Amino acid sequence: MNATANPPQPLDPRTLPDHDNLPDNAYAYCVRLTGPLFMQTGSMIAYYAAGGGTIRFEPLTASSVAGMVASRFSSPLYSRDWVVANGQGHVILGDRGYDINSYDLDEGNLTVRAANLLAFDATLELKESIIPGFLTLIGTGKFLASSSGPVIFVEPPVRVDPEALVGWADCPAPSQHFDAGWMGHFLGAARGALFGTRSGEERQYDFTGAGTVLLQSSERMLEDPHVVRRLEGEVRQLGPNQLQHLSSVVQSQLQQHRQ
Known part of the structure; x- marks a missing residue:
């Protein structure tokens, strides 16, 4: 490893953000896992399990999560490319160097391009949009999405x-x-x-x-x-x-x- 004048500081699991981008890094996001989280396969780049425990990443076909998946994930076309993360600790997610942001839904209804959706709380329900390539999230909770550059919010028309x-x-x-x-x-x-x-x-x-x-x-x-x-x-x-x-x-x- 080449030495630099100001080398980046290693991550300290004791000071990781609970729900935010890593410091000065728009391309990696840290989630404090306290319950089930739906995650796109391949989006996890590292994790720290709390208290010497473990974090499990289970396919949607696993019997231990089958009931929750049946009620919260209504898109068979995408089911092979998602997992459910469970446990206690911090999970760091990335997506090919794209910007990552967190969004909150409050009894909302949001449709997002499937390739951009990285993760969402199990309190939200996912359905497949009638528009090919898009998924719809319904309810209250957080979700993560990636984008090529910062996201811009505009109002219709x-x-x-x-x-x-x-x-x-x-x-x-x-x-x-x-x-x-x-x-x-x-x-x-x-x-x-x-x-x-x-x-x-x-x-x-x-x-x-x-x-x-x-x-x-x-x-x-x-x-x-x-x-x-x-x-x-x-x-x-x-x-x-x-x-x-x-x-x-x-x-x-x-x-x-x-x-």
Whole structure:
């Protein structure tokens, strides 16, 4: 290890924050564990068990947590990638160097991008949103979410870049808005041509009504493999002509990403 003029001080378990980021570190968050905590697999980077005890990380299929999971976690699609942490002590979480923040819900209803959600109290109930790639938390408790850069809070009415969207609270789900110039190009094109939207300048999410929208200060969206799983389930319902059309759309999107 290279010596520096002011080397960072090692963590002291006696002075760890109970529910906060580590000192001068927006990329790691410390939770004082006193009860069950749902955590995304891979988000734990270290933990200190209190009083010589232990902290258990159990899959959602474990019989010891099955009853709680059945009543609090209503998203089978994501169940393989979550665990329940139990015990007494401090758990430190991280997510690929992204900013991590804690949020409080008070009898609230918040929908968040699944790839950004890291952990939530067992007092909250999780459901799968009708919008692919998003999960909804309902009730009272804390949850942790990561973001590419600091989070910005805005009030509707507002249109946002889909790649910058982290989630929304206490407001209706968004509708999609397409830029008038892009739509004019689309409607005037030859029948059967394939078009894709490539940025928030062409397609936005349109929020109306009361509530709060959470945005990250970057368009670097976290990829969610579960969206592919959900699409795979839908693909089984398609016929040969529809599958061929979908294959053409996928090839078109791949070409756009290569440009």
